[in-house]
Amino acid sequence: MAGDESWRPPRPCEDYRWEWKHCRGLRHAFHHYYAHGELPDCGRWRDDYAACRAWEKDRTAAAREALCESERARVLERQKHGAVWALRSCPPPDWHRPLDRGAAK
Amino acid sequence: MEDGKTASPPGAEGGEEDDDFGYRLFPDRNKEPQSFLVRSLFTFHNRCQIVLCQNNIRHQSHMNRVVAHELIHAFDHCRAHVDWFKNVKHLACSEIRAANLSGDCTLMNEIARFKFGLKGHHQTCVRDRAIRSILAVRKVSRETAEKAVDEVFDACFNDLEPFGRIPHSKTDAKRAYKDFLNRDRYTANL
Numbered sequence: 001m002a003g004d005e006s007w008r009p010p011r012p013c014e015d016y017r018w019e020w021k022h023c024r025g026l027r028h029a030f031h032h033y034y035a036h037g038e039l040p041d042c043g044r045w046r047d048d049y050a051a052c053r054a055w056e057k058d059r060t061a062a063a064r065e066a067l068c069e070s071e072r073a074r075v076l077e078r079q080k081h082g083a084v085w086a087l088r089s090c091p092p093p094d095w096h097r098p099l100d101r102g103a104a105k
Numbered sequence: 106m107e108d109g110k111t112a113s114p115p116g117a118e119g120g121e122e123d124d125d126f127g128y129r130l131f132p133d134r135n136k137e138p139q140s141f142l143v144r145s146l147f148t149f150h151n152r153c154q155i156v157l158c159q160n161n162i163r164h165q166s167h168m169n170r171v172v173a174h175e176l177i178h179a180f181d182h183c184r185a186h187v188d189w190f191k192n193v194k195h196l197a198c199s200e201i202r203a204a205n206l207s208g209d210c211t212l213m214n215e216i217a218r219f220k221f222g223l224k225g226h227h228q229t230c231v232r233d234r235a236i237r238s239i240l241a242v243r244k245v246s247r248e249t250a251e252k253a254v255d256e257v258f259d260a261c262f263n264d265l266e267p268f269g270r271i272p273h274s275k276t277d278a279k280r281a282y283k284d285f286l287n288r289d290r291y292t293a294n295l
Contacts, residue, residue, distance in 0.1 A: 071291075081259045092182075
């Protein structure tokens with residue numbers, strides 16, 4: 001995490017507001033229900049937006065912690081299922097070449 | 106897009122759906138000899154290209170989807186050690202992601218295929234299309250394909266890179282690009 005003085009919210013506060021408003025919209029609710037079988041939970045975006053604004057106004061440590069915790073939890077949720085494949089550090093040098101069926105990956 | 110003399114899809118691949126994939130992945134799956142001009146995604150012949158079958162793609166939106174689908178495979182090839190030929194789970198994972206993120210499984214596309222469903226139907230579609238794709242390019246049984254898809258489904262359905270979200274619309278796509286531009290700030294301040 002960045003130092004105390006240089007830290008700023010991971011996203012601009014306006015982004016949190018946008019995500020919250022978008023989440024509450026009918027179109028997103030429909031897409032979420034179609035994709036996941038349930039309606040979205042938008043409270044988290046609302047809380048993040050509130051924490052972001054609170055930090056902007058007062059620079060409180062509580063607001064900063066709340067925001068960081070929430071974003072880290074989002075990242076962990078994505079990673080909770082484990083990886084199917086090992087990630088590369090850079091693309092293969094022959095990425096543009098025909099695949100070699102016999103070569104081990 | 107190449108104007109290729111593409112062979113018609115084999116009868117066994119037609120199945121209950123009218124649409125072909127609109128592309129060829131691996132020519133060896135087809136029963137008839139391949140035309141010289143029929144190429145798979147991964148036989149570039151020294152040029153970077155995605156080959157599309159123009160005789161099976163009749164709408165711009167279909168072409169957009171197919172290109173997006175193939176680009177997701179290309180993205181996976183570049184970012185991970187994917188064993189396309191020997192590991193069915195790796196192939197299944199990429200097919201799940203491609204079906205999930207390319208727009209293949211929108212409600213309107215499914216309705217056009219006469220497949221109806223609403224609650225969580227996107228996942229049903231992704232699963233089914235991933236299995237179909239595996240069967241189209243690999244000589245494996247349906248049970249093997251289904252097992253591979255089931256085993257990796259949760260991990261791969263929730264792997265939304267590079268978008269960070271399922272892009273249901275242009276708005277979502279633009280937002281995903283905005284998040285991409287913001288990625289350095291995001292990781293630095295977690």
